[in-house]
Amino acid sequence: MTATLAYDVAAAAERLRPHVRHTPLLRAEVDGKPVVLKLEHLQRTGSFKLRGALNALLTGERPDRVVTASGGNHGIGVAAAAAILGLPATVYVPTSVPEGKARRIEGAGARLVRVGDRYADAAAAAHEAAAKPGVRYVEAYNDPAVVAGQGTAAAEIVRDAPEVDSIAVAVGGGGLAAGVALGGGGRLTVAVEPEHCAGLHAALAAGKPVDAEVNSVASSALGATRVGEVPFEVLSTHPVRSLLVPDDEILAARDRLWEEFRLAVEPAAAVSFAAWLRGTVPGERPCVILCGANTDWLP
Known part of the structure; x- marks a missing residue:
């Protein structure tokens, strides 16, 4: 690898x-x-x-929709990468997400969904939403x-x-x-x-x-x-x-x-x-x- x-x-x-x-x-x-x-x-x-999120979306088959979970910066990057490629995006975040980052995720064009008070809660919801045909889950780092x-x-x-x-x-x-x-x-x-x-x-x-x-x-x-x-x-x-x-x-x-x-x-x-x-x-x-x-x- x-x-x-x-x-x-x-x-x-x-x-x-x-x-x-x-x-x-x-x-x-x-x-x-x-x-x-x-x-x-x-x-x-x-x-x-933005670098990693966009490279992931430019690699492999083009999805119909993009989903991710984030504490903030990754969600902003995914939202912007999806917008560059003309793809709809949903970003799941914990309720503890800083308001400045939540605002920027939505400002970049993504739908923002708050779930639970931990990143793990948001990630679980995002993976469930991504388990559908044509949906791409963009990992934050893995x-x-x-x-x-x-x-x-x-x-x-x-x-x-x-x-x-x-x-x-x-x-x-x-x-x-x-x-x-x-x-x-x-x-x-x-x-x-x-x-x-x-x-x-x-x-x-x-x-x-x-x-x-x-x-x-x-x-x-x-x-x-x-x-x-x-x-x-x-x-x-x-x-x-x-x-x-x-x-x-x-x-x-x-x-x-x-x-x-x-x-x-x-x-x-x-x-x-x-x-x-x-x-x-x-x-x-x-x-x-x-x-x-x-x-x-x-x-």
Whole structure:
């Protein structure tokens, strides 16, 4: 599977080129240290999720209708991808979904359905709705086509900043981190999670995906109860460093991005920058991915 996925990152880039933004890099210096920031929060839909969702829908047979479950960003990405292709979409979300993300899902053209107070409730309802002919369920991260699509962000980093030797990325279900591992051209993937929302860290310790605690200021975006099987296969066979950061440092990093650069991101997008600020991201020329900006936030 891994070799096929690696090949698919290049194919995904060609499929996505007409539809997604090649997001910019910001070369900066903070506290006397150089860092490269990948501004993926400037992607259409406000996060990287459009890449994977659209690549999945462009792969295989065209469906009549699209269904997914989401805590927010994935749903926005699927809604936008379906709209690009002229397909109707329904997104199931838990009642705890942030209102800013719910508004953006509907604004992208999808029907929004609130079910239960946990992501698992929304996912169960979405899978039931998708068990009909002509309906495509778009996975948030546990799909090779989704992972390959997310990997195009890393391929852009390699193209634009070949000097980068490590890429730091926030982890929820693991799709973006796995994409970075595949699209990063052998560079170290630095997988960063909140201390109490660390499914990948638990999986690497156990040698397989396991259920983990979900309790963080970033859990609306990184709140998968366990890392996906597909991302885990990639991340357990590529160079990966797993790091954890506390919630107070995540919020401080988010605020620092605003104060220093006027970059407004959601807490999940500041997780990797928090690890860089505390000095735990390895590499002489690291790149930090800012992955999303879909909560309503004022500094």
